[in-house]
Amino acid sequence: MKKATLISQFILSSILCLLITACQDTSEHTSSDLKIDQVRKDNSGWPRTLMTSYGEVTLSQPPKRIVSTSITITGTLLAIDAPIIGSGATIPNTNISDDRGFFTQWSELATKKNLKALYQTEHNAEAVVRANPDLIIISQTGGDSALKLYDQLKDIAPTVVINYSNKSWMQLANVFGEFLGLENNADTLIHSFNQQITEFKNTTTLPPQPTTALVYYQDGTGGNIWTPESAQGQLLTQLGFTLAPIPDTVRGDLSMGKRNDIVIASGERFPDALTGNTLLLFATESPQEEAVRNNSYLSDVPAVVNNSIYSVGNDTFRLDYFSSRNMIKRLENLFKKSSSHKLSSNQ
Known part of the structure; x- marks a missing residue:
């Protein structure tokens, strides 16, 4: 009887092990099915994973200290009220930039949010590290791309590489909204903007x-x-x-x-x-x-x-x-x- 019980326990244990393995395999398979710029999130909301051209980036909780090395992407992050604390900047005091090198169209908002210009034009890994970010964002293309710093920065904090050249700001807002837990902000902003587009069509x-x-x-x-x-x-x-x-x-x-x-x-x-x-x-x-x-x-x-x-x-x-x-x-x-x-x- 004892022998039969041990055999039963062994069989049950083996079945359980197989089931666990199967679940792990399924999870890994699901992971590989993510396409670039797609986000997967747990039923509870977190963690969330974004697929990039450099692989998956996972956040276990909403970030609190985002650094953008791309001044172009910074505008979209500000628009959806992301917790961005530092950004790369461009040449200051031009017809498109303020005295910090931030774009004039969102300069006032950057001031209200105490956004810091980490550097101007020349990408600086040390300045990014000093900002103590819990998420770093890099543009894959464009003059504001800090892709050459990726290998240095990816060990500092989760680092997302994203291509904005093939996206409207709305598409970019959707991606970051899903990844950062700000999907409601992105949806509200896009809805308001679409109303502006409709108004334009009706009046011009x-x-x-x-x-x-x-x-x-x-x-x-x-x-x-x-x-x-x-x-x-x-x-x-x-x-x-x-x-x-x-x-x-x-x-x-x-x-x-x-x-x-x-x-x-x-x-x-x-x-x-x-x-x-x-x-x-x-x-x-x-x-x-x-x-x-x-x-x-x-x-x-x-x-x-x-x-x-x-x-x-x-x-x-x-x-x-x-x-x-x-x-x-x-x-x-x-x-x-x-x-x-x-x-x-x-x-």
């Missing part, structure tokens, strides 16, 4: 379509054309603009690396890239419009012939919630139905 008449959106080089020799995959292209599409096709013949300049958000067009290829009936000039103000009109090299470009050229503001080179909202207001003022368009007055 768009200029001649399709549109070429670009950053125009000051020397007039070329520009960076925003693609439909860019944050700028996605926002314009949401607002009802149709992006003009970019001919394959102007593609190929990879001096900034392989990117999906821009096409670099310069030299003899530049006029061929400007196929739209309207040009929207990003990262600049209205004086630049006259420079484009007077560029003899572009005299045959459709938008120049039509005199349909508009600047959308200095703060639109990198779009976050704040600069996107400012851009919509500017476009609304340009194209509101209740008043004559600049296009009409110039003809």
